[in-house]
Amino acid sequence: MFTNIQRQEERTGKYGTPRVQYLQELVSQFQNASAEETKEKIVANLANFAYDPFNFTFLRQLNVIELFLDCLTEPNEKLVEFGIGGICNACADPANAAVVTQNDGIPLIIQCLSSPVRSTVNYALGALYYLCNASNKEDILKPEVIDAIKSYAAAGGVSTSFSNLAQAFLDKHVPERN
Template sequence: MFSRKDQLLKKTGESGIGRYDFLRQLIHEFTTTTSYECKKQTLSNLANFAYDPINYEYIKQLHLIDLFLSELSNDNEELIHFALGGLCNIVCDPESREYIISLNGVKLISSYLLHKNEEISLNALTTLFYIFESENAVLPQDLEHTIIQYEGHPSQRMKNLGKVFLQTYFMKK
């Protein structure tokens, strides 16, 4: 559910911690902990905060998009899954979308298409779907061939998302 600033202030109270400081603490916790379970939970929480537009400015100020993108080079599938989820959540913000594009995000995210983990694959394709709404995003030549492979996938979710992607971005040429 989306929040308004007055709702957040009411929830936070006068002596409570603000949203910016809370996100900053989560990022600090993620980058300093040695516990895998803590890292996983913290990254999941950060990805969830990326869903609410009220957090977009804080996310930009705290360079959370950079953290999500850097986690795409991680070997751990769960951390990759949460990082892609965070990118998928924030990419609806046009400014964040352009930032992701500028950091070679299309190539990084595309590398997870057809991943053996269906959730990772779906997050990657959904994120790309929203990225290509930008006039600055260039569809890679080989992407159509990759997306066509979704049509033969045993998962109905993969088939459906692949079909919508192809109809939206390749059949309108």
Template sequence: MSQSHKRHRGQPGPDREQFLGQLVQEYHATEDNEAKQQVLANLGNFAYDSINHGWLWNVNAIDVFLDAIEQEDPLLKEFGSGGLANICLDSRHHQYLVSNQKHIQSITVLINQQQNITADTVINSMTILMLLINESSKQGKLFFSDM
């Protein structure tokens, strides 16, 4: 393993997984929107790096992102959709999202929403849907029920 790859990996797995688990717990435990926004921003940043996808799967971070897009707060929606956009190409997360029509509907609603929404949320949502489309999802009529 190259030195740069070793540096990129950061802390050993269990420590990072434990930290991510603490972030997920903090999101669920707090009532403060600013604290939730900060947790989501952190989780979304971790989701950007595929090295973290396994740990994020283990701590159910995807459910935090899905919960966030259902909230009224525009920044929670933005950070939740950003996290989903970052993680949706990982095969486990991809399958989880496409296996439940409710997840697709929750993402689709964000595109057409007129209030309490940021432009980045709409862009993230369109990106998620675009990245989720593959031959399996087309055959399953997940996105193309009228065709």
């Protein structure tokens, strides 16, 4: 459920932790964590917060989107999965999408299309759907990327979610397909 200031105050109560402070604490915990499992849990938690537009400004303020992008370069598939999930959730907002593109996130997201983890691929498709626009379509609509997305669109029998999301991407961003 999306949050607003009134709902946030109701949920946290008079002495509750303000959202920005709570998110800052999560970021600090991530930075200080050494155990991979702890990092995974924190990034998954942050990715869930990235779903709510109430948090978008806080995510930018605390450089959480950059943290998600850093996760895409990790060998840990769970960190990649949760990082791309956070990006997918956040980049529906144009300001968040701009942070992703300004920090060279598009090639990292494109790499996620070849992940062995299904949800990572789904999140990558969703992120590219939101990110593709006139200013960066040349970076996204490369032949190899379109071919990969076409293969997911054709995989309806294997995965309906891949197929539907890939088809939506093609319908919106690749109007004249072969």
